[in-house]
Amino acid sequence: MTRNTGVHVLKYTVYVLFILICFVLQQTPSLFSVFGVKPVLIVSAAVCIAVFEGEFAGALLGAFAGVLCDMGSITIFGFNGILMLVFCAACGLLILFLLRPNFLSSLMLCAAVLFLRGTLEYLSCLAIWGYESVGMYYLRYTLPCIVYSVAVSPIIFIMVKKIHFAFEERLKD
Numbered sequence: 001m002t003r004n005t006g007v008h009v010l011k012y013t014v015y016v017l018f019i020l021i022c023f024v025l026q027q028t029p030s031l032f033s034v035f036g037v038k039p040v041l042i043v044s045a046a047v048c049i050a051v052f053e054g055e056f057a058g059a060l061l062g063a064f065a066g067v068l069c070d071m072g073s074i075t076i077f078g079f080n081g082i083l084m085l086v087f088c089a090a091c092g093l094l095i096l097f098l099l100r101p102n103f104l105s106s107l108m109l110c111a112a113v114l115f116l117r118g119t120l121e122y123l124s125c126l127a128i129w130g131y132e133s134v135g136m137y138y139l140r141y142t143l144p145c146i147v148y149s150v151a152v153s154p155i156i157f158i159m160v161k162k163i164h165f166a167f168e169e170r171l172k173d
Contacts, residue, residue, distance in 0.1 A: 004171055011167040015053075015061055018163065019045050022156070023068045032152075037144045042069050043117060044110050044153040046088050048160040051106045055092030062088025074125050083120065087113045103157060110153040111146075118142045 022041040025031060032038055046065035050058025066084030070077050091109045099105040122142050126134045 007170050019065050027072050039149040039152045044156045047091050047110045047113050048157045050088035050091040051095050051101050052164040055089045058092040059085050059089035106157045111150045114146045114149050118146045
C-alpha cells in the first residue's frame with residue numbers, strides 16, 4: 001500500500017466517523033431541539049462531502065448516510081439510502097460540470113436536497129394515505145425542519161472543508 005492510498009483510506013474513515021457523529025447528535029433526544037423540531041445533520045454532511053469529494057465518493061457516502069437516516073425515519077428501509085445516493089451523485093456532478101465547490105453552492109445544494117427529501121418523505125409516508133389535516137404536519141414539522149437544517153449546514157460545511165483540505169495537503173506532500 002502506497003502512502004497516498006493510506007491517506008485516502010484515512011480520509012474516508014474520518015468522513016464515515018463524521019457522518020456517524022452527525023447521526024448520534026441528530027438522534028440524541030432533546031439535543032438541538034427547537035420547538036420540537038430537530039435538524040437533519042446527516043443530509044447536510046453527505047451533501048457537503050459530495051461537494052468536495054465528487055460524484056462517486058459522494059454517492060457512496062451519501063448512500064451510507066441515507067441508510068443511517070432510514071434507521072431514525074418513518075419511511076421504509078432503503079428509501080433515504082436510494083434518495084441520498086442519487087442526490088449526492090447529482091450534487092457531485094453539478095459541482096464537476098456546472099458549479100464551483102464554495103459556500104453558496106453548498107448551501108443551495110443542501111437546501112434543494114433537504115427540500116426534495118423532506119417533501120418526498122411527506123408525500124410517500126403521510127399524504128399518500130389521505131389522513132385528515134396531514135398538511136399541517138408538512139407546515140409545522142417538515143418545512144421548519146428543512147429551514148433549521150439549512151441554517152445549521154454552514155457549520156457542517158466548514159467542518160467538511162477543513163477535513164478535505166487537511167487531507168489534500170497530505171496528498172500533495
